[in-house]
Amino acid sequence: MGESITFWVLAVVSVIAALGLVFSRRAVYSALMLGVVMLSLAVLYAVQDAPFLAAVQIIVYTGAVMMLFLFVLMLVGVDSSDSLVETIRGQRFWAVVGGLGFAVLLALGIGNAVVGSPKGLTAAAEGGNVSSLAQLIFTRHVFAFEVTSALLITAALGAMVLAHRERTEAKPTQRDLSRQRFAAFGRTGKNPAPLPGPGTYARHNAIDMPALLPDGTISPLSVNRYIARYEESKGILPPEVADVLEQEEAAQRAAAQANGHGGHSTPTVAEEARDGGPDTEPLPEGTEQDTVVAGRVVRPRGESAATEEDGK
Template sequence: MGESITFWVLAVVSVIAALGLVFSRRAVYSALMLGVVMLSLAVLYAVQDAPFLAAVQIIVYTGAVMMLFLFVLMLVGVDSSDSLVETIRGQRFWAIVAGLGFAALLGLGIGNTLIAAPKGLAVANQNGNVPSLAELIFTRHVFAFEVTSALLITAALGAMVLAHRERTEPKPTQRDLSRARFVEFGRHGKNPAPLPGPGTYARHNAIDMPALLPDGTVSPLSVNRVIARHEAEEGTLAPEVAQILQQEEEGK
């Protein structure tokens, strides 16, 4: 009874999360929905007396793979728009072919389970879940296992080759960057010093707090323009920052 209730509850949650993953317009929401699906699958594996698959689902997929997605979101940004231009010719056709092939394999798998007589969990795990799983992988399904391993290694190498870029010029050092800043200062009068760090109020340390100069006044360079314009509309903007914004508007 408890197994059936767990299955139907998590099945509904998994389907709703999967639909949210597909139809969500924000990459962050899609990543969160993917995490919900993976955790639900892990619980279903554990209920079906497959502790090894449940642990792998949490450690490898929910842990490692989700961290990769989060790193990609951190690098790309949550507000970046996807390009709709096809850079690979014929990718839609091959995507449809791959989808039909996956649907055929899924149908064969479901049909095999419906036609063949079930053995039951007691027979499948008579030697233990992990030893029985290892025996199937390295005896009956060893060819598929090795092919999958080769594909994963090839995909990793292909990703590194595609992401690698040959550097046509030497990488600038800190000395070169510092010298370039002072050259810009001599030519255009641009301040060579780095921007002041935000969040230097006495009881605050947040990125939305401006930095303070040695005399205690607000440093306009550390104020985010979006926050500055919002405060300007409300009339709570510091006079120094308002003056900088006015100068920028006159320069445009």
């Protein structure tokens, strides 16, 4: 009873999957439907007391051949945009002839199975299922076995040939790519240098540009203190960095006063620049200097923030 129910359920599933395999317009869907048919056949083999054949069906056909089909489809790129126009004259006629021949063979096979006297599973598998199967493959059906092997090898070679592309031009070297980048820079002004890394302002890749914290604020620790001190002394420190540094230093002074240290707080960047620090020359009182940075004129802090384009 259970064998009959399993057969009729899997028979319906196999027929529906086979129809989907034939009528699907997407090659990948057809391949998946083919996998459903193969798995259904494997279960039917197991129900018919042929466990080795069921294992071979799953491992070889569903696992290997099916993956080969999918690999070829993904490699070649077959999709619904392929042309359905007949490219070989007469192929429809021969397709109809082949279909009729297959239908005749199928009818003869079903008639032989129904009319002929069944031998029985035990007698058919005399000596073991594996040994009986090997005897049939390499004696009675050896020609079909070799033809199947040749077809699989041909499919693998065909996939390699279809995926191969002849190179008509020499492979560009690093020098060629560099010249192309600078040529594009001359034509369109596209920056040939790499883009700045994540966490920095996407304006340029200077080392004095601070990183951003997850909340969008500036991280003062991302700018080297000596660079910030030098730029503070020259008046070219970015305004947003200067504001954040002032806030940090004010917080440090307030914490020092709260702890009772009085005036022994950590000197600010501006104070270190005036007093002279490592690699920094002190600025005279009242000295003002305009500095050109990246095509802009940046005046010292304390004055009105003004930038002028070159040539204006």
